[in-house]
Amino acid sequence: MNKQRAQEIAESSVMADVTCDGVPVYIQHVDAENDTARIYPLDQPDKEETVSLNSLTEASPFQSDGIHMMCPPSQQQEQP
Numbered sequence: 054m055n056k057q058r059a060q061e062i063a064e065s066s067v068m069a070d071v072t073c074d075g076v077p078v079y080i081q082h083v084d085a086e087n088d089t090a091r092i093y094p095l096d097q098p099d100k101e102e103t104v105s106l107n108s109l110t111e112a113s114p115f116q117s118d119g120i121h122m123m124c125p126p127s128q129q130q131e132q133p
Contacts, residue, residue, distance in 0.1 A: 054109040059083045059090055062111070070112035073104055080109070 054071075062069045063080040071078055073092055081101070082091040090109060093101045 054106050054111060056083060056085045056088060056106055058111065059106050059109060060085065063090070072110050072112070073108050078109070 059080060060083045062071060063083050068079075071080060073094075077095045078092040079095055079098070080090050080092050083106070084090070084103075088106045089103050090106055091101060091103050092109070093099070
């Protein structure tokens with residue numbers, strides 16, 4: 054994750070879907086100089102740790118579960 058986005062998430066009042074090694078986490082603080090973040094697992098707030106920003110991943114709102122949507126072919130009307 055880039056440091057600007059990590060900082061935005063840390064400062065936001067809206068919870069973002071962020072994981073560290075597949076574990077959902079909360080970003081408490083971003084150290085931009087060292088490219089690290091202070092985080093804790095959502096289900097274990099007492100397990101704080103400092104990790105590299107590279108180990109953080111934000112889920113994309115555009116991820117799919119293999120379902121693809123297709124638009125129907127356009128229906129051109131013939132002119133009489």
